[in-house]
Amino acid sequence: MIYAALAERIRGNKPTVLLTVIDGPNTGSTLLVSPDQKKFPTLGTLGDEELDRVAARDALGELEAGRTSVRNYGPSGQVTPEDLVGTPTVRIFVESFSPPPQMIIFGAVDFTAALARVAKVLGYYVTVCDAREVFATKRRFPMADEVIVTWPTPVLAERGPDLGARDAVCILTHDPKFDVPAIQGALATAVGYIGVMGSRKTHAKRLERLAEVGITKPADLARLMSPIGLDIGSRTPEETAISICAEIIGKRVGRNVPSLANTSGPIHR
Amino acid sequence: MREILGDIDRWRSQNKRIAVARVIDIEGSGPRDPGAAMAVNEDGEVCGSVSGGCVEGAVVTEALEILQSNSQGRLVKFGYSDDEAFAVGLTCGGVVHLFIQPLNW
Numbered sequence: 001m002i003y004a005a006l007a008e009r010i011r012g013n014k015p016t017v018l019l020t021v022i023d024g025p026n027t028g029s030t031l032l033v034s035p036d037q038k039k040f041p042t043l044g045t046l047g048d049e050e051l052d053r054v055a056a057r058d059a060l061g062e063l064e065a066g067r068t069s070v071r072n073y074g075p076s077g078q079v080t081p082e083d084l085v086g087t088p089t090v091r092i093f094v095e096s097f098s099p100p101p102q103m104i105i106f107g108a109v110d111f112t113a114a115l116a117r118v119a120k121v122l123g124y125y126v127t128v129c130d131a132r133e134v135f136a137t138k139r140r141f142p143m144a145d146e147v148i149v150t151w152p153t154p155v156l157a158e159r160g161p162d163l164g165a166r167d168a169v170c171i172l173t174h175d176p177k178f179d180v181p182a183i184q185g186a187l188a189t190a191v192g193y194i195g196v197m198g199s200r201k202t203h204a205k206r207l208e209r210l211a212e213v214g215i216t217k218p219a220d221l222a223r224l225m226s227p228i229g230l231d232i233g234s235r236t237p238e239e240t241a242i243s244i245c246a247e248i249i250g251k252r253v254g255r256n257v258p259s260l261a262n263t264s265g266p267i268h269r
Numbered sequence: 270m271r272e273i274l275g276d277i278d279r280w281r282s283q284n285k286r287i288a289v290a291r292v293i294d295i296e297g298s299g300p301r302d303p304g305a306a307m308a309v310n311e312d313g314e315v316c317g318s319v320s321g322g323c324v325e326g327a328v329v330t331e332a333l334e335i336l337q338s339n340s341q342g343r344l345v346k347f348g349y350s351d352d353e354a355f356a357v358g359l360t361c362g363g364v365v366h367l368f369i370q371p372l373n374w
Contacts, residue, residue: 002374003281007274020342022293022368028341030374044374068304070293093293093368095304097270 002032002044006097013099013125014040017063019055021046024090025075033059046092051077055092063096066166070094100125101166104159105144106152106182107173108135111197114237115170116144118245124168129155131178152178156185165192168248170228172197176209183210187220193248195228199267203227225251227260227267235268270306276316277308277372285310287372288332292319296348297363308372311336320365323347332369342370 002018009016009032019031026047033056034040046052054077062069071094073079074087103119105112108130116126126144130136133149141147148155156169163169169186171194173179179196183206186194198206203226215221229243230250250257260267270291280287292305300321307317307325309332318325324347331345348364 003277003372006270007278010271010274020291020368020370022342022344027343028370028374068302093291093303095270095291 002030005040005043006032009034009040010097015063015099016040016097017059018095018097019046019059020093020095022070022091022093024088026090031056031059033063035060035063046090048076051075051090053077054079055094059094059096062094063098066096066098068093068095101168102127102159102163103168103170104129104155104163106130106169106171106178107175107197108132108137108140108147109172111172111237111240113141113143114241115172115244116141118238118241119168122245122249127155127159130173152182152185156182156189160185160189160191163189163191165190166252167191168193168195170195170197170244172228174198174202176206179206180209180213183224184213184215187215187223193251194223194225195244195247196224196226197228198226200227200264225259225261229260231258231260231263231267233268270304273306273308273317280308280310280314281372285312286336287311288335288369289372290319290328290332290345290367290369292365293344293368294366295363296366299363299365301365309333309336319367320347324365328367328369335369336371340371342368344368 006018016034021027021029029046031044031046031052033042046055051073071092073090074084075090078084100123103124104127105115106129108128112128119126120143127146128141128144129148131151136147136149138147169191171179171182229240230247232243234240234243247259287308287310289308292301292303294303301319305319307319309315309329313329315329345367
C-alpha cells in the first residue's frame with residue numbers, strides 16, 4: 001500500500017515525494033519516491049516505466065527545493081516539445097514532504113516554554129538546550145521534541161550542517177558564558193534566523209564581547225536579530241514568543257517587518 | 270497531509286471508503302497552499318481543509334460522488350470565474366484547483 005508507506009515516511013520525518021497523475025492516461029495512479037532508495041524503495045507506478053523514471057528524477061529535484069508543483073509529460077516521460085506533438089499530456093502533481101523545520105532554543109527559562117509552545121503550533125521540531133541540568137528537564141518543557149543538557153558548541157557542531165533557511169536558532173540566555181559560543185556556533189551555519197534576547201544595553205555589551213572573540217564582520221552582525229522579536233510592545237513570555245515567531249515568518253518570506261533590531265527606543269513602554 | 274494521517278488511519282482500520290482532496294494550484298489569492306488536504310469518508314465525515322472553510326461543503330458533495338462512482342479521480346476548480354456546476358467560490362476572490370480521488374492506493 002502506497003498510502004501506508006507515505007504515512008510512515010511522513011511520521012518518521014523522512015523526506016519523500018508523492019507523484020499523482022491528475023489528468024491524462026492513468027489518472028489517479030501514484031508513485032512514491034524517497035532520496036534514500038535503498039532504505040525507502042520507490043513504490044507504485046504512473047503507468048509507464050520510462051515516465052516513472054523521468055518523473056521520479058524530476059520529483060527528487062523538487063523535493064530537494066521543498067517545492068510542490070504540477071509538471072507535464074508525454075505518456076512515456078517525453079519532455080521536449082517535438083516529442084510531445086500528437087501525444088496526450090500527462091499532468092502530474094508532485095507533492096514534496098520535507099521534514100519539519102528546526103528551532104533550537106538555547107537557555108531553559110520561562111520564555112523558552114512559551115516559545116517552544118508557539119513554535120510547535122507552527123510545526124517546528126523544537127530542541128531546548130541548556131548546560132544546567134536542574135533547568136533543562138523534559139518535565140519543564142514537555143512540549144519540546146528534545147531537551148538536552150549540554151553547551152551550545154557541541155550541539156551546533158553536530159546539527160549545524162543540517163540547518164538551513166527554514167530553520168531558527170533562538171538564544172534566550174543572558175549569560176555571556178553561554179550566548180557568545182551559541183552566537184559563534186550559529187553564525188558558522190546557514191541557519192535562516194538567529195535571534196538573541198536581551199535589552200538594547202545587553203546587546204551593546206554583547207557586541208563588545210563578540211568583538212573580543214573576533215566577531216566583527218558587519219555581514220555576521222547583521223544576521224543577529226537582537227533585541228529579539230518585533231516591536232509590538234510584548235510583555236509576557238507568551239506575547240514575546242508571538243513576536244519572535246512573527247519576526248521569523250517575516251524574515252523567511254523577506255517582508256519588511258518592524259524588528260526591534262532595526263528600531264530604537266524602549267522595548268517596553 | 271501530515272495533520273490528517275490520524276483520522277485516515279482510524280477510518281482505514283474501520284474499513285471505510287475514503288476520498289482525498291488536495292489543493293494542486295492556486296490562482297490569485299487563496300487561503301491554503303498546494304498540498305493542503307482534506308479527506309472525506311463514505312459516511313460524510315471530514316478531516317483537514319483545503320480553504321478557509323469556503324469550499325469544503327462542496328468538496329464533500331464531490332468526494333461522495335467520486336466514492337459512489339468508479340472515478341479514479343477528477344480535477345475540480347472553485348472560484349469567482351467558475352462557470353462549472355458549483356457556484357461556490359472563495360471569499361478572497363482567488364481560484365483554487367483541487368484533485369479529488371479515492372484513497373485506494
